[in-house]
Amino acid sequence: MAAAPERMPLHHRMLASVGEPVIHVADTVKGIMRTFALTLHYTLRGRKRWDAIFEQLHEIGNRSVIFIAFTLGFLGMILIYQAGYQAMKITGDLQLLGGLFLQLLLRVFAPTITAMMLATRVGSGMAAQIGSMVVTEQVDALRMCAAQPVDYLVVPRFLASIVMSVVLTIFAVLVSYLAGAMVANTAFGVNFYTFFDMSFVGWFDVNICLTKALVFGATIPVIACQAGLIVTGGSEGVGQATTTAVVNCSLAVVILDFVISGLGYVVLNLL
Amino acid sequence: MASEIKPIWQRVLNNIGDRFMGWSFEVGGVSLLVWEIMRNTFPPKLDGEETWRNMYKVGVKSFPIVVVTALLVGAIMVIQSGMYIEQYGAYGLLGWGAGYSVFREVGPIMIGLMFSGRVGANNTAELGTMKVTDQIDALRALAIDPVRYLVMPRVFTMIVMMFLLVVVGDFVSLLGGAATSQYLLGVDMTLFAWSVITYVSLADFLHGLYKAVAFGFAIAVISCHFGLNTSGGAVGVGRSVNASVVGSAIAIFILDYLITYLDT
């Protein structure tokens, strides 16, 4: 793409190899921010198309339930297995297992892994769908009918994703917790009554869980749709966009998770 | 599809049946591909040049995001452990809490998911595009076995690269953790390092590496399967990539559970 890189002197090439990714990242972030601003603009101003929102609620929510149940269920089993094994080895005391597990689930694992799964399933799906619409000129046709693509395509996904991310995260907590309880009971003989110990969980944990779910739910559709809207070329472009969507969404989840966890830690210390 | 109206129970059964058939098809396809790969492994038939090119591409492509992910994952785990450590004043356990969880579970899972998103999805997109533009059929017409020429190098590459990336990721995440403990929690880095060295064992590290190899293999096979079974133009490629990352995520969690179960 760049003109004959081997003709450039060495220090130019070194600068270019640093600068190119930086510019690329900056462009991507700028594009995402613009789409996000437009999405907010149309969310507040445009008319709500409830049928489209319900369709997306179904698409994002109902069709992810089995996937989320499966993956988060396994996650609960894995975590309890590891934690229980360690606790047996060190203290032999499994009284706190359930309570601490629920707290950890709320603080990190449920919102983060649910969001990663949404990025995987929903993010890639959105990018693939919108990308295909771009290459088949459907997005141009929308614009010719005076329907703004962001208003028409992104806003319903944005609203539906926020709602469903919260709902699915709560669902994920339940599934993981129950799956963990099963393993704790069968592998370590912890009885359910001891395991379902809510004494550790406070408002702080619930709030941080829901905040994360909300933020991730708002981020994923914007990034995924942005990846879809900038597709050029045929099937190659669509594949590329889908990949970009998964990676960017997942990275955004990890970065935001770090930011919110850090803020949460600061808040917890102030309390 | 059929427009005549059926009773609701019949539609529900139809739906379940369709799903089940769909899943069976994918599982069967993946199994067949694994069998083909096994046949090509003993004796090993590997196109050296193609493998080398793939390794370079995969490594260059996924290295930055794995480093970023690992740094942040280390930091997040330190923050989470920090919340408990603070409560009990057991600062010496901070490194253990973060190191143990990252090495055994969180590291491989997060790096695996990232790898699946970056490399697996890209692989499906690439093979899918080749499929819908009839390039795979062109290879067959030239009597070149697509499994041997396209799949084998990718499987080999992804296993090796996943292994290396988890090794790198583990150490980078410790760096991220150390920095966080110093600057956010105010726990001295040396104490963090001491805690990691004292309490985290080689077994924890190896446990993560077994997972890395298993995930690499699973991601490779699943992404190749969905790529090679793409149909329906650009729309089909998008759908394949979606299915591939979903399948990989499911495989990662199942394999993780199995390895955790067997190796503790």
Added chain:
Amino acid sequence: MIEVHNVTKLHFGRPVLKDITLSIPEGSNLGLIGPGGAGKSLLLKIICGLVVPDEGTVTIDGQDVFELDEIEIAKLRFRIGMLFQNYALFDFMNVADNIAFPLRQEGKLGEDEIAAKVQEQLDSVDLPTIGHQFPNELSGGMKKRVSFARAVVPEPPIVFYDDPTAGLDPVTSSKIFLLLKAMRDEKGVTSVTISHDIEGIKDICDNFALLDRGELIFWGSRDEVESTDLSLVRQFWDGFSDDELG
């Protein structure tokens, strides 16, 4: 009146359209011809403001397309119908909803009137019973006709046809050209038609422009086309190549 002034579009620093100047008076029908990849579709998209050029202006009835705000451009686009090369039917809607879409966006008519107009359009493209079907159940020729119906349903005074007969059999092609002709004769539309079917558009268009590798090689009336000596125009018009292959 559509005026294109000195339009240049770059793609990775390489011009894909070089300094194009054209005007299409009201009621005239321009045929845009040229080899694949010459930038014909791109030019059409620039004219309706879907793609912003790097240099130059486009004015439609005195309004500069790239200076308009969101509401003005929406109003302008209701006056332009576009038949896309790849049909561009919304695959998440059935045929009737696809055709009704521009009317609903315009928001002037009630649902009953919209339904009546949709049926009228379906009748006129000779597909009266497919309203409930989805685009992926249709053949290429049917999709083209539905796409045509959607483009012309708001009765726009300006219509763009991007390769209306690509990949269709001769019988279906001639049906499409009959529809275009009816638009011209009955509605008196201003139109631009991109086509590789020279014989077909000879009947439809009164002006012709030839693009090659982003440059406007020729632009003139039918008589001028027939009398020109430019070899590329002759090859296209008469449908042969006198160059050696290679």
